[in-house]
Amino acid sequence: MKFFLIFATILSVAFCHQFKLRNNCPFTVWPGLQGNPGKSIPMNGGFQLNSFESRSFNVEKGWQGRIWPRRDCDKYGYCQSGDCGFRIECRGNGGVPPATLAEFTLDGYGNQDYYDVSLVDGYNLPIQIKLIPGTFRKDSNSKYNCNPAGCYSDLNAICPNELAVWQNGWKVACKSACEKFNNDQYCCRGAHNQPSTCKSQYWPVNYPSIFKRACPDAYSYAYDDSTSTFTCRGNPTTGYEVIFCP
Structure with a gap:
């Protein structure tokens, strides 16, 4: 019985997915982690990651969820961007936009992983x-099979003033047009909830194109799948490194 339990433990570890989070920023980042409904919450949902440090953890086969950076968190757990409710361990809470997202659906259709970097909720730091x-x-x-995905540009530097989040005279994050204007055209809802109706010809100003030009491999709006979704299969299970400020 003891041998069986040890073997089962080894087998379960062998078929989980390893994640490594690395902070290449010259300042501290507080990663936020959220599993989709019914999925685990890695590391209780968040932790402090000092400059040039890394930290690893495992998630179960079939995990789905997102990882995002939080900046300028205080001792009470409040973060100036990406905050998840005045707590370092988000424990299931998502981040308040704007925040750059790394998104994962592991072991999906055909036992294939799907992953992407999304700017649909805005931007606060580059991610790979x-x-x-x-x-x-x-x-x-x-290009989209097992290759790096990411947004490497400093979008804060080119963020239009009307979308910018300011702190002490500096742009520290960039809102999406959906968050800023909250209309059906930018948010791809209502009459614009299809790929054929959620496109630039219906947008008063083509803000997503600013994001797309700077980060061509990241989602700039909800239906930006064809040039933003990456896939891969495990050998036997994939492992991922998420890098802040790559």
Whole structure:
């Protein structure tokens, strides 16, 4: 019985997914982590990650969720961007936009992973998602198969003033047009809830194009799938590194 339990433990670890979070920023970042409904909450949902430090954890097979950076958190747990409710461990809470998101759906259709970096909720820091060597197998030479996804530009520097979040005279985050204006056109809802009706010809100003030009491989609006969704298969299970300020 003891041998069986040890073997089962080894097997469960072997078929989980490893994540490594690395902070390349010259300042502290507080990652937020949220599992989709019914999925685990890694690391209780958040922790402090000092400059140039990294931290690893595992998630179960079939995990779905998101990871985002929080900035300038105080001793009470309140963060100037990406805040999840005055707490360091988000414990299931999502981040308040604007925040750059790393999104994952693991072991989905055809036992394939789907991952992306999204600016749909706005932007606060650059992010890169990379596969851990030896944990994956490529199905094709497509740009979107097992390759890094990310947003590497400083969008705060080019953020239009009407979308900018300011702190002490500096732009520290950039809102999405949906968050700022809260209308159906930018938020892809109502009569604009289809790919055919959520596009630039219906937007008063093409704000998503600013995001897309700066970060061509990241989601700039809800239906930006064709140039933003990456896929991969495990060998036997994928491992991911999420890098802040790559």
